[in-house]
Amino acid sequence: MAQNPVSYPLGAPVVSGTEITLDTMLNEPTRITRYLSDLTLRKMFSQRIFSNGGSVSGGAVIYDQLTANDLFTDRDVQNVEPGAEFPIVTSSRATSKVAQVEKFGGKFFVTDEARDRNDPLALRIGAQKLANTIQRKTDGRALAVLNAAVTEFSQTATGTNWATALSTAAGSMTKAIEPAADFAKVQLSADTDELGVEYNLWIVNPAQYSNLVQFYGASNLSAVLSANGIEMIPTNRQTAGEALVVEAGQVGEMRFEKSLSTETWREQATERTWVQSSVRPVFVVTNPYSVIKVTGLAG
Numbered sequence: 576m577a578q579n580p581v582s583y584p585l586g587a588p589v590v591s592g593t594e595i596t597l598d599t600m601l602n603e604p605t606r607i608t609r610y611l612s613d614l615t616l617r618k619m620f621s622q623r624i625f626s627n628g629g630s631v632s633g634g635a636v637i638y639d640q641l642t643a644n645d646l647f648t649d650r651d652v653q654n655v656e657p658g659a660e661f662p663i664v665t666s667s668r669a670t671s672k673v674a675q676v677e678k679f680g681g682k683f684f685v686t687d688e689a690r691d692r693n694d695p696l697a698l699r700i701g702a703q704k705l706a707n708t709i710q711r712k713t714d715g716r717a718l719a720v721l722n723a724a725v726t727e728f729s730q731t732a733t734g735t736n737w738a739t740a741l742s743t744a745a746g747s748m749t750k751a752i753e754p755a756a757d758f759a760k761v762q763l764s765a766d767t768d769e770l771g772v773e774y775n776l777w778i779v780n781p782a783q784y785s786n787l788v789q790f791y792g793a794s795n796l797s798a799v800l801s802a803n804g805i806e807m808i809p810t811n812r813q814t815a816g817e818a819l820v821v822e823a824g825q826v827g828e829m830r831f832e833k834s835l836s837t838e839t840w841r842e843q844a845t846e847r848t849w850v851q852s853s854v855r856p857v858f859v860v861t862n863p864y865s866v867i868k869v870t871g872l873a874g
Contacts, residue, residue, distance in 0.1 A: 597693050601685060601848050604837040607702065611852055612835050614706035620808045621717040621829055621858075623776065624821055628828025631857055636674045636830060641862045672859075676832045679712045680853025681705050687846040698850070705852060709835070715812045717858055718778070721819050721826065724863040732761055734818070734869040737786040754787055758803045761820055761867060770864045776823040777807045783818065783872050784809035816873030819866060827860040 600606050628636075648664035655661055683701035688694075725731060734757040743752060750756060758777075765772040784807065787796050800807060806823070813819065833855040841848045860866070 608837040625829035628830040631832035682851035684847040720858040724860040725868045728863040778819040780815040818869040822865040
């Protein structure tokens with residue numbers, strides 16, 4: 576089995592050149608890794624939620640997590656007279672947590688017939704499906720980690736039914752039942768609790784996103800989101816009727832023990848070549864107050 580000596584993070588790769596034969600791709604799995612990485616990044620949103628925390632050693636990450644008591648020092652600051660000693664301000668030491676690395680991957684085969692005929696369709700279809708599945712699994716795991724933090728720290732808010740605004744007559748419409756009211760409500764909760772958080776990224780189900788587009792119109796929705804300092808990601812990974820709202824890049828870290836990599840080998844008995852790719856990520860939530868779940872967005 577020929578192991579690919581070079582791996583690529585889930586970052587934007589650039590492939591130059593024109594004609595590359597199927598045989599070349601199978602003999603040089605780094606090219607397949609570049610191709611998979613490019614396909615995966617087209618729709619992956621995990622890297623918009625979490626910051627890149629670097630590498631991993633030992634199969635796990637030990638990290639500290641912000642708690643409510645960590646927002647301020649245990650002792651308040653005070654007026655210091657000229658020449659006087661500053662007061663000692665202490666903070667409670669949080670218990671460290673551990674997050675285990677996970678491995679996502681799969682394989683598919685290309686027959687010798689397709690290879691000899693230089694038919695790229697077999698590789699293209701297999702790579703597309705594998706890239707889509709890795710992307711779905713990675714993003715799904717990212718949302719699962721966010722949901723776990725939401726549950727542990729009771730970070731929830733009740734929104735309005737966005738479909739109600741569509742069926743409400745213009746004369747009965749109020750600002751309180753407009754979907755945009757939820758944007759202000761969620762940010763108000765952070766400001767009231769003095770969390771120092773700016774909720775600027777909403778992850779919603781496509782059904783809720785469709786309600787917004789129908790209510791505001793595509794161009795007006797962009798203006799509404801921009802006015803509130805918000806970006807929005809519609810995805811089937813998000814539960815319908817709910818939204819996960821985060822401060823982009825401030826929730827925690829996404830690390831890789833092993834970046835996306837590929838290996839290939841020919842199976843002589845069946846005259847086919849296997850293409851196997853995998854990635855070993857880990858997600859950690861270091862600031863659970865940078866994520867909140869909004870419920871009640873559907874009937």
